[in-house]
Amino acid sequence: MEDHSHLIIGAGLTGLSCAYHLGQDYLLVEREDEPGGIVRTRDRHNGFLCDGTGHWLHLRNPGIKELVNKVLPGQLVEHERKAVVHMRGAFTPYPFQANTFGLPNEIGMECLLGLLKARHPEDFGLTAPTRPPKHFRECVERLFGEGICKHFMVPYNEKLMGVKLEDISATYADRFIPRPSLEDVVKGAFGFSRESLGYNAKFVYPREGGISALPKALAKAIPTPPRYDTTVTSINLGGKTATLSTGEQLRFKKLVNTMALTTLVRLISDAPPEIRAAAAKLRAATVHYYDIGVRGAGDIASNYHWIYFPEPEFVFYRAGSYSAVHASSAPKGCRSYYVELSGGDAIELLKQPDKLKPRVIADLKRARVLSDDDEILFMELCDIPHAYVIFDEHYDPCRKQILDYLTANGAFSGGRWGGWNYGGMEDALLEGKAAADMIRNHTPESL
Ligand SMILES: Cc1cc2nc3c(=O)[nH]c(=O)nc-3n(C[C@H](O)[C@H](O)[C@H](O)COP(=O)(O)OP(=O)(O)OC[C@H]3O[C@@H](n4cnc5c(N)ncnc54)[C@H](O)[C@@H]3O)c2cc1C
Incomplete structure (x- = not known):
């Protein structure tokens, strides 16, 4: 049996960052034939580079910025977000809650009045709620008011996650929903919006090779x-051994896992029943997406970076364009898109791909992303089984129970799915570094 100090499972950004920051004494094992995990660019069709839905880099942490610039010197191009929400045939900049100008007047009025009522109920003869919100829906209703919830927050998030917002915990809003000031909303209702509101107003993207350039460069740097x-294929946590698909068995001192937490628990042969029960309660939304390549001049909405579609009559919740951000993602004269599906009508239609495909095309034409003259060169339906964590009532206690058990047994599990969290690429790089720091420093609460 081979001995290794540190076994790292998965060469996605978290595992690569962990290996990079450890610098030695590790074995990094990856089931695929290249690095990147979710971050992977595929040439779908004669030079159409598709990233498996939009993968835009938002770098805020100085250390991670330095790392990414070091492995991709001079390779990062900055882009300013061109993201909009489609509603009743109009487009308004994202985030919706601070940009209702341009929507039909009655919607703008409903949104503004709703927000004022939610923030200042006493001025409308209403009583402010005294108990904490029960769930995400109640939470966003209190934060944004009825109009914004009815037109965007509820339909969009239900389409994205494929569950009712009553099933999502109230803490989700605190963690992830951009919260505009009253001033921003009022200004946005009259067309004086600050489009930069929200976490991803600017982002960077590699000049060449798609987003895969980043994990590939990191894999070269370790x-x-x-x-x-x-x-x-299996792990004995007590005995600190792992079995690989090659049949080899190896012994490790410390384990860093980045595959899905639920899969990890399934593979741990000595996991106690209560840990298996906790893992069985963790939920995630699966996202299906079409990568689409077209040739033609397009229409008025062809060149947005991405568009949110809260309305139920559109089968997708978001449609983005790789080539609108980075023209060389598609051959000359062509454009490329990713169209994301999860809840709503998509649930039934995904069982009937022959009906889904024409519906997607028709909806893209109706939204004026595609024109009748565009020639569709390919459409490929793919899925991401784990795409978005569902922050329901079981999320916090079950996740904590599993992570505590792993920590007590000398294992760290982190990254988007290893940590069962909502994190971006920068978070993955940070978590990989945190795992390496913990190993090196023998932080007592971790390893
Ligand atoms: C739809 C979608 C859109 C996103 N868009 C953005 C965006 O625009 N910007 C942004 O910053 N972030 C975005 N993200 C988040 C980003 O993709 C993740 O945060 C990041 O890629 C997570 O990396 P990871 O290493 O933690 O996980 P993963 O990439 O999942 O890596 C885990 C690795 O483990 C490997 N593995 C699994 N099981 C085993 C096994 N048994 N043995 C060996 N190896 C195994 C897998 O093959 C994989 O390579 C998006 C995510 C999704 C789902």
Whole structure:
């Protein structure tokens, strides 16, 4: 049996960052034949580079900025977000709650009045709620008021997550929903919006090679390359051993996991029943998406970076364009899109791909993303089984129970799915570094 100090499972950004920051004494095992995990660019059709839905880099942490610039020197191009919400045939900048100008007057009025009532109920003869919100829906209703919830927050988030917002915990809003001031909303209702509101107003993207350029560059920068095409098939946490798909058994001192937490628990042969029960309660939304390549001049909405579609009559919740951000993602004279589906009508239609495809095309034409003259060169339906964490009532206690158990047994589990969290690429790089720091410093509460 081979001995390794640190076994890292998964060469996505979290695992790569952990290996990079450890610098030595690790074995990084990856089941695929290349690094990147979710962050992976595929050439779908004669030079159409598709990233598996939009993957735009938002770098705020100085250390991570430095790392990314070091492995991709001079390769990052900055872009200013061109994202809009489609409603009743109009487009308003994202985030919706601070940009209702341009929508039909009655919607703008409903949104503004709703927000004023929610923030100043006493001025409307209403009583302010005294108990904390029960769930996400109640939480956003109190934060944004009825209009914004009815037209955007509720339909959009239900389409994205495929569940009722009553099933989502109230803490989700605190963590992830951009919260404009009253001033921003009023200004936005009259066309004086600050489009920069929200977390992702500017982002960077590699000049060449798609988003895969980042994990590939990181994989080159680590001293021992990942062992590809190798899957961890079982783990004995007490005995600190792992079995690989090659049949090898190895012993490790410390384990860093970045595959889905639920899969990890399934693979741990000595996981106690209560940990298995906790893992069974963790939920995630699956996202299906079409990568689409077209040739033609397009229409008025062809060149937005991405568009949110809260209305139920559109089968997708978001449609984005790789080539609108980075023209060389598609061959000359062509454009490329990713169209994301999860809840709403998509649930039934995904069972009937022959009906889904024409519906997607028709909806894209109705939204004027595609024109009748565009020639569709390919449409490929793909899925991301784990796409968005569902922050329901079980989320916090079950996740904590599992992570505490792992920590007590000398294992760290982090990253988007290893940590079962809502995190971006920068978070993944930070978590990989945190895992390496914990290992090196022998932080007592971790390893
Ligand atoms: C739809 C979608 C859109 C996103 N858009 C953005 C965006 O625009 N900007 C942004 O910053 N972030 C975005 N993200 C988030 C970003 O993709 C993740 O935060 C990041 O890629 C997570 O990296 P990771 O290493 O934690 O996980 P992963 O990429 O999932 O890596 C885990 C790795 O483990 C490997 N593995 C699994 N099981 C085994 C096994 N048994 N043995 C060996 N290896 C195994 C997998 O193959 C994979 O390579 C998006 C995510 C999704 C789902």
